[in-house]
Amino acid sequence: xxxxxxAEPFRFCSRxxxxxxxxxxxxxxxxxxxxLRTVPESVIYQHTHRFLQQHQHLVPEPANDFAYWATxxxxxxxxxERLASIDTVRFDSLAGLxxxxxxxxxxxxxxxAVCRAVPEGKEFHFMAAVKFSLPTRYEAFDxxxxxxGLRGVSISSLYLHVFEARLRPPLGINDFSYxxxxxxxxxxLARKVADLxxxxxTLEGLRARILGFVESRMREEAHG
Amino acid sequence: xxxxxxxxxxxGGDTLEELRLLAGQxxxxxxxxxxxxxxxxxxxxxxxxxxxxxxxxxxxTTWEVIKGGEDFYAVCKKFHNALHGDPVEVLPxxxxxxxxxxxxxxxxMSLDADTVFIHDPQPAALVKKRxxxxxRWLWRCHIDISRPSPQVxxxxxxxxxxxxxxxxxxxxxxxxxSIPQAMIAPSIDPLSDKNRELEPSEISAxxxxxxxxxxxPLVTQxxxxxxxxxxxxxxxxFEKARAYSQARLILVGGPADDDPEGAAxxxxxxxxxxxxxxxxxxxxxxxxxxxINAIQRASSVILQKSLREGFGLTVSEGxxxxxxxxxxxxxxxxxxIAHKYSGILTHSVxxxxxxxxxxxxxxxxxxxxxxxxxxxxxxxxxxxxxxRDYLLLFLAAEHPGSEFIRLQRPSGAPS
Numbered sequence: 001x002x003x004x005x006x007a008e009p010f011r012f013c014s015r016x017x018x019x020x021x022x023x024x025x026x027x028x029x030x031x032x033x034x035x036l037r038t039v040p041e042s043v044i045y046q047h048t049h050r051f052l053q054q055h056q057h058l059v060p061e062p063a064n065d066f067a068y069w070a071t072x073x074x075x076x077x078x079x080x081e082r083l084a085s086i087d088t089v090r091f092d093s094l095a096g097l098x099x100x101x102x103x104x105x106x107x108x109x110x111x112x113a114v115c116r117a118v119p120e121g122k123e124f125h126f127m128a129a130v131k132f133s134l135p136t137r138y139e140a141f142d143x144x145x146x147x148x149g150l151r152g153v154s155i156s157s158l159y160l161h162v163f164e165a166r167l168r169p170p171l172g173i174n175d176f177s178y179x180x181x182x183x184x185x186x187x188x189l190a191r192k193v194a195d196l197x198x199x200x201x202t203l204e205g206l207r208a209r210i211l212g213f214v215e216s217r218m219r220e221e222a223h224g
Numbered sequence: 225x226x227x228x229x230x231x232x233x234x235x236g237g238d239t240l241e242e243l244r245l246l247a248g249q250x251x252x253x254x255x256x257x258x259x260x261x262x263x264x265x266x267x268x269x270x271x272x273x274x275x276x277x278x279x280x281x282x283x284x285t286t287w288e289v290i291k292g293g294e295d296f297y298a299v300c301k302k303f304h305n306a307l308h309g310d311p312v313e314v315l316p317x318x319x320x321x322x323x324x325x326x327x328x329x330x331x332x333m334s335l336d337a338d339t340v341f342i343h344d345p346q347p348a349a350l351v352k353k354r355x356x357x358x359x360r361w362l363w364r365c366h367i368d369i370s371r372p373s374p375q376v377x378x379x380x381x382x383x384x385x386x387x388x389x390x391x392x393x394x395x396x397x398x399x400x401x402s403i404p405q406a407m408i409a410p411s412i413d414p415l416s417d418k419n420r421e422l423e424p425s426e427i428s429a430x431x432x433x434x435x436x437x438x439x440x441p442l443v444t445q446x447x448x449x450x451x452x453x454x455x456x457x458x459x460x461x462f463e464k465a466r467a468y469s470q471a472r473l474i475l476v477g478g479p480a481d482d483d484p485e486g487a488a489x490x491x492x493x494x495x496x497x498x499x500x501x502x503x504x505x506x507x508x509x510x511x512x513x514x515x516i517n518a519i520q521r522a523s524s525v526i527l528q529k530s531l532r533e534g535f536g537l538t539v540s541e542g543x544x545x546x547x548x549x550x551x552x553x554x555x556x557x558x559x560x561i562a563h564k565y566s567g568i569l570t571h572s573v574x575x576x577x578x579x580x581x582x583x584x585x586x587x588x589x590x591x592x593x594x595x596x597x598x599x600x601x602x603x604x605x606x607x608x609x610x611x612r613d614y615l616l617l618f619l620a621a622e623h624p625g626s627e628f629i630r631l632q633r634p635s636g637a638p639s
Contacts, residue, residue, distance in 0.1 A: 014242060016242065016246075016612065016616060017616075018406055018408075018613060018616040018617060018620050019406065019407040019408075020404055020405060020406050020407065021392065021395060021398035021405040021406070021407050022398075023398045023399065023400050023401065023405065025398075042627055072563065121370070121396060121554065123396070125395035125396065125398060127395060127407065128627070129627075130406075130616070130620045130626065130627060130628075130629065131627065131628050131629070132616060132619065132628075132629045132630075132631055133628070133629070133630045133631065134242065134245055134246070134631045135245070135631070135632065135633040136238075136241070136245075137241070152238070153238065154236070154238035154239065154242065156242075
């Protein structure tokens with residue numbers, strides 16, 4: 001039996017970015033906290049998500065630059081663990097994510113943590129990015145086309161549709177789940193994809209999981 | 225010169241498609257690169273590969289080189305060292321030479337391309353011509369300016385701030401400037417002689433020719449004989465590690481005949497290595513790209529124990545060959561290595577010795593580091609990523625102040 005067909009296709013796009021430097025840097029935790037409170041949200045985004053794109057093949061952990069600097073450079077493992085364990089997936093706004101980071105550092109400082117300066121050359125440099133959205137040649141009207149697109153696009157595309165999508169309207173939902181539900185009427189499949197914690201997978205791992213869900217659903221459809 | 229399609233097996237079709245889509249957005253624009261030398265040096269090497277690829281992508285690209293006499297290049301060398309933070313005396317007449325040569329070049333160059341991309345300090349003052357020109361001017365700084373001489377940077381900064389944007393290679397190189405600063409890391413070319421795949425028979429033949437025995441695991445550092453590369457520290461670390469592991473150290477560098485300090489360092493290295501048959505010091509001609517490639521591929525561990533580094537692309541070269549790399553956490557090296565995932569970052573002779581011992585005794589873990597490192601380089605430090613970043617830079621310059629740029633599929637693009 002033929003599968004459902006959407007009126008509007010899902011258009012796979014790709015996300016590319018150009019890193020920009022703000023020139024702001026921190027030598028110790030106090031300076032770091034001061035900048036963290038005031039830098040643009042694009043800076044918060046860059047440092048909590050950059051790792052996912054650049055190191056995605058290495059570890060699925062939600063490592064962020066703030067936690068990495070605290071652990072590896074400041075040598076403050078307790079703070080590093082605290083920052084790394086902030087559940088990025090729980091936040092649907094960068095303001096909320098920033099507040100959580102700031103609160104974690106303030107709480108840490110209240111415990112009497114020493115605010116020592118790092119050696120020259122080890123400062124934390126605050127960065128942002130100019131983001132580009134780029135259309136790919138893949139668009140899907142049905143599950144078969146969707147699976148083909150998922151297989152063919154670059155991991156930058158998955159990054160755009162899964163991670164960035166959650167931080168723009170409609171907030172908190174990835175593009176795939178939104179289209180599967182509202183475009184194709186595949187509510188259960190949309191739910192399954194939405195329930196994945198993307199921050200605990202590598203991007204290739206995420207691609208395999210979503211593709212697995214879609215192919216399983218296609219087999220169900222094929223068998224009536 | 226390699227064609228774009230030759231990169232497909234390495235970087236994948238999706239990367240090439242992205243490049244074509246980005247380049248399609250720039251169709252009809254003219255880009256002019258200007259630097260100070262057509263051959264020799266990292267900038268010319270990158271441009272000689274980048275410009276043909278941009279043309280293949282139908283971005284109308286030209287490359288011009290400024291002309292100057294010996295006195296101009298002597299001044300530029302002073303500028304270069306001063307921007308690196310070395311104590312150098314720059315005299316008023318040095319600035320005058322720089323200005324005069326800039327003016328002479330301005331009289332001979334057409335700088336009306338849509339994007340004028342100036343590389344490094346030597347041609348930086350060409351921007352004085354832009355006046356009311358409506359084109360975009362970008363300055364690419366390839367050197368470490370994290371601790372510049374205030375005097376020389378104070379002279380150059382007003383010129384730099386007349387550009388639309390500047391580009392540096394690593395976060396510590398950022399300056400307080402009134403213009404946007406992008407970060408674009410340099411890259412290696414996986415198809416060059418220095419990095420291309422080699423057959424085992426080619427590697428063996430080269431090692432035989434260089435009289436390098438392979439009866440023990442090879443530990444290699446490739447760098448010029450310079451104190452900042454700490455070759456004596458490398459020997460100390462190796463000797464400490466060798467107390468527990470069988471291995472042979474190779475220190476490979478270029479000829480030092482024209483560099484008095486380099487010659488002195490080479491002599492010190494030879495003296496320290498003398499009497500230890502497990503340490504080989506090789507001084508190879510500057511064109512020995514295949515030989516370096518073969519030695520790196522034959523090695524079990526690669527070291528880069530620099531005390532200071534610009535970007536340190538030899539780290540990416542080692543990682544690209546799937547080798548575990550132990551390197552100092554300086555300059556751009558921490559961008560290339562995530563400690564204990566894609567290599568090892570160290571801060572001392574003892575730390576280097578400790579990790580060298582670990583990796584020689586744990587080949588399984590060493591192999592995993594090498595595999596992760598190669599993948600990290602594949603995704604972040606190959607020429608195609610560099611090309612993509614330049615295309616993004618040109619596009620970003622057309623949308624000043626935008627944080628988000630939505631590109632449309634060019635009409636006529638293949639579906």
